[in-house]
Every structure is written in C-alpha cells, then in structure tokens.
Amino acid sequence: MSAHLPAHPGTALPAPVVDAAVEWLVHLWSGTATAESRADWQRWRAAHPQHEQAWQQIEATDTRLRGRTAGMVTAATAVTTLAGPPSPRRRHALRGIGGLAVGGVAAWLGYEQLPWRGWGADLRTARGEQRSTTLPDGTRIVLNTSSALDVRYTAGLRRLHLREGEVLITTAPDDAATPPRPFVVDTPAGRIRALGTRFTVRHDGIASEVAVYDGAVELSPLDKPDATVRVDAGQSARLTPTAATAPSASEAEPPAWAEGVLVASDMRLADFVAELRRYRSGVISLAPEVAHLRLSGVFPLADTDRILQSLAQVLPVEVRVPVRYWVRIGPSA
Amino acid sequence: MSFPHALTDLYVQHHGWLRSWLQRRLGHAGDAADFAQDTYLRVIESRTVLADIREPRAFLTTVAKRVVANHLRHREIERAYLETLAHMPQPLAPSPEERAIVLQTLLEIDAILDGLPPKVRTAFLWAQLDGMPYAEIAERMGVSLSSVKQYMARAIRHCYFPGAGA
Numbered sequence: 004m005s006a007h008l009p010a011h012p013g014t015a016l017p018a019p020v021v022d023a024a025v026e027w028l029v030h031l032w033s034g035t036a037t038a039e040s041r042a043d044w045q046r047w048r049a050a051h052p053q054h055e056q057a058w059q060q061i062e063a064t065d066t067r068l069r070g071r072t073a074g075m076v077t078a079a080t081a082v083t084t085l086a087g088p089p090s091p092r093r094r095h096a097l098r099g100i101g102g103l104a105v106g107g108v109a110a111w112l113g114y115e116q117l118p119w120r121g122w123g124a125d126l127r128t129a130r131g132e133q134r135s136t137t138l139p140d141g142t143r144i145v146l147n148t149s150s151a152l153d154v155r156y157t158a159g160l161r162r163l164h165l166r167e168g169e170v171l172i173t174t175a176p177d178d179a180a181t182p183p184r185p186f187v188v189d190t191p192a193g194r195i196r197a198l199g200t201r202f203t204v205r206h207d208g209i210a211s212e213v214a215v216y217d218g219a220v221e222l223s224p225l226d227k228p229d230a231t232v233r234v235d236a237g238q239s240a241r242l243t244p245t246a247a248t249a250p251s252a253s254e255a256e257p258p259a260w261a262e263g264v265l266v267a268s269d270m271r272l273a274d275f276v277a278e279l280r281r282y283r284s285g286v287i288s289l290a291p292e293v294a295h296l297r298l299s300g301v302f303p304l305a306d307t308d309r310i311l312q313s314l315a316q317v318l319p320v321e322v323r324v325p326v327r328y329w330v331r332i333g334p335s336a
Numbered sequence: 337m338s339f340p341h342a343l344t345d346l347y348v349q350h351h352g353w354l355r356s357w358l359q360r361r362l363g364h365a366g367d368a369a370d371f372a373q374d375t376y377l378r379v380i381e382s383r384t385v386l387a388d389i390r391e392p393r394a395f396l397t398t399v400a401k402r403v404v405a406n407h408l409r410h411r412e413i414e415r416a417y418l419e420t421l422a423h424m425p426q427p428l429a430p431s432p433e434e435r436a437i438v439l440q441t442l443l444e445i446d447a448i449l450d451g452l453p454p455k456v457r458t459a460f461l462w463a464q465l466d467g468m469p470y471a472e473i474a475e476r477m478g479v480s481l482s483s484v485k486q487y488m489a490r491a492i493r494h495c496y497f498p499g500a501g502a
Contacts, residue, residue, distance in 0.1 A: 024497070029485055029489050032488065057497075078468065082457075084416040085449065256352060259347075264347075266344060268344045301380065
C-alpha cells in the first residue's frame with residue numbers, strides 16, 4: 004500500500020543498521036532505559052554515518068507523527084477506534100467489491116444527493132460549484148459552475164430553461180404521460196428539442212453551444228423558430244437568436260467537467276487559465292511570457308488551490324497569491 | 337511518454353469503462369462517479385510509471401478496489417470514533433472542529449499502521465501516543481513483556497522503515 008509515510012529518498016540502509024535502530028528505539032521507549040543505556044545509544048549513533056542516517060529517519064517520521072497528533076488524540080481513543088478487528092460489515096463490503104453485488108452500500112456510504120425534487124425547481128450553482136440531480140421523470144442533470152437552470156414541467160411539455168452557464172442532460176423516456184411529452188431546453192438564444200438523448204448546452208451570454216453524445220437534438224433560433232438544424236451524436240453546433248450553425252464533428256464522450264475534472268491535452272496555459280477562471284472566484288493573472296506554455300493532465304475541479312499549486316510542478320512557472328482572491332502566475336525565478 | 341500524456345490517455349480511454357465497472361459493483365451511479373474520480377486522483381498522486389502498465393484496466397480496477405476499501409475503512413473509523421464520543425462524559429466532549437481534526441488524525445495514523453494486527457497496533461499506540469512503559473502495556477493487554485517488545489519491534493519497523501522488509 005502507498006499508505007506508509009514516504010521513505011527518505013536514497014535510503015538504502017543495510018538491514019543490520021535498520022535492525023539495530025529498531026532495537027534501540029524499542030529499548031528507549033520501554034520505560035526501563037537508564038542513563039547508561041542512553042549513553043550507549045548515543046555512542047552507537049555516532050559510530051557510523053549510516054547509524055545517524057537511520058536515526059534521522061526515525062526522528063523525521065516521529066516529528067510528523069507527533070506533530071499530527073499533538074495532544075489531540077489520546078492513546079485510549081486511538082486504540083478503541085483503530086485497533087479493533089475489521090468488522091463483519093467491512094469484510095462483507097470488501098467481498099462485494101470483489102464481485103458480489105452489495106445492496107444498500109450506496110446509502111451506507113452517505114452519498115449526498117441534493118433534494119431537488121418537484122416540478123418547478125430553480126437550480127443554481129455558485130462559481131466553482133457543480134451539482135447533479137435526477138428530475139422526476141428520470142432525466143439526469145449535471146449543472147456546471149456558475150449556472151442557472153429552471154425546471155418547468157407541465158402536463159404537455161418537459162421544459163428546462165438555461166439562463167446561464169452549462170448543463171449536461173441525459174433524458175429518460177417519459178413514462179408519466181401518453182403520448183410522451185416533448186423535452187426542450189430554452190436558452191436566451193432559442194430552443195433545443197431533445198430527440199431521446201444525452202447532450203450538453205453551454206450558454207455564454209450571446210450564443211448557446213450544443214454538443215450531442217447520444218441520439219440527436221433539434222435547434223430552433225429564437226427569432227427564426229422554423230430555421231431548425233438537427234445535431235446528431237458526435238456533433239456540436241452553435242445557436243444564436245437568429246441562426247444555428249451547421250453541425251461539426253465533436254467529442255464523442257460527455258465532457259470531463261461532468262466528472263468533476265478538467266482534462267487538458269496539450270493545452271495552452273492561457274486557455275487552461277481561462278477555463279480555470281470559470282471555477283474560481285477572484286482574479287487569476289497570467290504573465291504573457293508564460294501564456295504559450297503547454298500542459299496535459301487531469302485536474303480535480305473541486306480543489307482549484309491544488310490545481311494552481313500543481314502548475315508550478317509541471318511547468319516552469321511560479322504561482323503567487325498576494326491576497327486571497329488574487330493569484331499571479333509568472334515565470335519561475 | 338510523459339506522465340501527463342499517459343494520464344490523459346488513461347483517462348480518455350478508460351474512464352467511462354471504469355465508472356460502469358464500479359457502478360455494476362456498487363449499484364449506484366453517484367458513488368461510482370466519485371470512486372472513479374478518486375481512483376484517478378490516486379493514480380496522479382502515486383506517480384506510477386504509466387508507460388509500464390500493460391493491462392490498464394486491470395491496473396485501474398486494482399487501484400479502484402483499494403480506493404473503495406479505504407473509503408469503507410474511513411467510514412468504519414468514523415463510526416468507531418462516534419461510538420467512543422457517545423461514551424464520553426459531556427464536559428470532555430470535543431467541539432465539532434476538534435472532532436474533525438481528531439478524525440482526520442485517526443485516519444492518518446490508521447494509514448500508517450495499515451497491515452498491522454490489532455495487538456501490534458494497540459501496543460504501539462499506547463507507547464507512541466501516551467509514552468506508556470512496556471510493563472504497563474503488558475499488564476493492560478494481558479500479555480508477556482517479551483510479547484510487547486516483539487509487537488513494538490514490528491510496529492516500529494513498519495512505521496519508521498517501510499519497505500525495509502520484515
């Protein structure tokens with residue numbers, strides 16, 4: 004397991020040295036160490052650089068261990084919580100992941116689903132926030148950062164209104180009504196009619212970008228509702244109030260943001276930062292001399308601090324945070 | 337191939353598959369998505385040499401099983417801690433902030449002790465956290481002094497010299 008504290012780099016200590024160090028620590032903690040035996044221990048430490056190295060390793064680890072616990076955790080609490088045998092429930096669950104189905108694990112794990120039930124919900128996300136939910140008809144919604152979506156289901160129509168932001172929609176067949184009610188997404192640019200499908204809509208204030216992963220949708224501009232354009236799986240198109248562009252080839256898979264990650268594949272840092280700004284409050288300034296650098300990776304959107312920190316590890320840049328809502332990215336010194 | 341490139345490939349080619357694999361076993365799409373995500377984070381943190389992986393899906397399921405097992409272990413520790421708190425006299429009960437810190441600390445210690453049997457853990461925790469003399473540990477645990485010394489040697493080797501072999 005990777006759970007151990009990381010060993011120091013380059014510690015290929017010979018086994019006899021490790022054995023001796025362990026033996027000394029066992030003795031020193033025993034409660035029976037004497038002034039004489041401590042002096043022996045100090046002599047052993049000084050006898051060889053590797054002895055000292057072994058001891059440094061113990062002390063560094065010990066500092067970290069004690070620093071963490073720092074009087075917060077008593078041995079009594081730790082023993083009762085950590086030294087019990089694995090519970091039957093856990094063993095059962097582990098068997099489950101090995102192949103058997105486990106009923107109710109989901110509930111037990113406490114997966115939080117937001118209670119956005121009802122036929123007239125207004126869904127909002129703050130910057131950096133993402134939410135997913137299932138609508139009463141089984142349609143799955145993943146709302147990206149800084150988005151506003153109104154749900155308006157009536158007897159004859161399943162209608163979503165995307166006011167701003169981005170949403171991934173996986174529609175379900177309408178079992179509640181006969182004939183099935185049409186499913187539409189309205190944006191300030193027009194209407195998108197789903198034809199049994201999975202698709203994303205992103206509205207940027209001027210136009211709506213629509214990408215389809217399963218099935219098809221039909222775009223209908225606000226001012227010219229009859230000038231419809233059909234977009235099939237693997238295609239995307241742009242809808243403005245006056246026209247929809249011809250569909251062009253696009254990603255076949257739903258976007259990574261719906262999984263809570265930002266995937267960069269040989270992406271310019273300037274584009275990467277522009278994308279990051281959507282998920283983070285405050286200002287991120289980027290020095291022009293590093294804007295052209297390129298990076299690849301999978302980054303967790305839930306923790307933009309961590310993404311920013313990791314930039315300095317993969318690129319020759321320095322990330323400074325002069326005040327909380329101001330991040331400066333520049334060339335590393 | 338560089339790590340980020342290999343990682344992007346691993347993600348793009350297998351993420352959907354991993355998620356449905358997890359979903360089949362957990363029976364819940366939301367958890368499956370979370371665990372798939374954690375699996376990739378674990379891969380990122382481990383800095384595994386991805387180019388050396390011949391069976392990416394077998395590799396991902398191995399990591400994913402560990403992620404799920406860790407999660408279940410976390411839940412178990414949390415429950416045990418809450419039970420401990422329930423038996424604590426009211427004036428000693430920690431604040432919600434303290435609880436969160438203690439729980440986090442317990443999880444970190446547990447990760448360090450991973451793989452050690454209960455008796456070895458018990459002896460080590462008494463000695464390390466409370467500085468309890470071995471004679472007292474032996475008495476509390478109802479074992480011999482030499483057993484305590486053996487437990488301590490095993491725990492110390494495990495925690496301070498991981499990878500040095502037993």
